[in-house]
Amino acid sequence: AQSVTQLDSQVPVFEEAPVELRCNYSSSVSVYLFWYVQYPNQGLQLLLKYLSGSTLVKGINGFEAEFNKSQTSFHLRKPSVHISDTAEYFCAVIGGGYQKVTFGTGTKLQVIP
Amino acid sequence: EAQVTQNPRYLITVTGKKLTVTCSQNMNHEYMSWYRQDPGLGLRQIYYSMNVEVTDKGDVPEGYKVSRKEKRNFPLILESPSPNQTSLYFCASSLSQGRSPLHFGNGTRLTVT
Numbered sequence: 001a002q003s004v005t006q007l008d009s010q011v012p013v014f015e016e017a018p019v020e021l022r023c024n025y026s027s028s029v030s031v032y033l034f035w036y037v038q039y040p041n042q043g044l045q046l047l048l049k050y051l052s053g054s055t056l057v058k059g060i061n062g063f064e065a066e067f068n069k070s071q072t073s074f075h076l077r078k079p080s081v082h083i084s085d086t087a088e089y090f091c092a093v094i095g096g097g098y099q100k101v102t103f104g105t106g107t108k109l110q111v112i113p
Numbered sequence: 114e115a116q117v118t119q120n121p122r123y124l125i126t127v128t129g130k131k132l133t134v135t136c137s138q139n140m141n142h143e144y145m146s147w148y149r150q151d152p153g154l155g156l157r158q159i160y161y162s163m164n165v166e167v168t169d170k171g172d173v174p175e176g177y178k179v180s181r182k183e184k185r186n187f188p189l190i191l192e193s194p195s196p197n198q199t200s201l202y203f204c205a206s207s208l209s210q211g212r213s214p215l216h217f218g219n220g221t222r223l224t225v226t
Binding site: 090 | 117146148153154155156157158161171172203205210211212214215217218219220
């Protein structure tokens with residue numbers, strides 16, 4: 001079975017500071033990894049994805065994530081956050097051959113002016 | 114505009130009164146799925162469909178039904194709603210399962226009293 005762990009339920013950070021949102025996964029097979037963002041009263045939108053190839057993946061709005069197979073992690077980073085980045089962020093994994101995606105419990109990023 | 118449309122956005126009902134939440138996508142996607150989002154639990158998959166007339170259970174299917182008679186529509190049916198089904202529901206679609214990212218609707222907030 002596959003699983004996703006987002007250890008931080010809330011992350012407060014000052015505007016223009018860097019941020020890292022952590023995601024660890026477990027799977028017995030190779031995986032596809034995704035980060036989604038949910039703004040208030042909206043559905044989820046894709047931020048970025050890792051399918052194969054380069055382990056550093058760049059997404060929208062200046063976010064990037066690094067796939068680390070040995071540590072089974074896919075942490076999300078941004079060097080300088082903006083107020084508009086305040087949202088909830090979800091990490092998701094699909095293992096090869098599985099029919100469904102598994103989401104983490106989400107991390108609420110609060111950007112403080 | 115490519116989108117996933119859910120209706121209604123808000124629904125308040127009483128225990129035992131059958132209801133249907135509609136979901137429609139205009140992207141000719143093969144894969145569609147339903148999730149519920151609860152605080153601290155993230156998104157959990159209820160049902161998914163790989164294609165027309167093909168549906169399967171997700172992680173939390175009890176108390177729900179779905180059908181996929183047409184490619185674009187994937188309604189969620191609660192035959193006899195109970196208060197523990199009070200939640201925020203999302204429909205999502207993708208080109209296919211696996212590598213393709215999910216496109217989400219804006220959600221349906223259901224309250225069962």
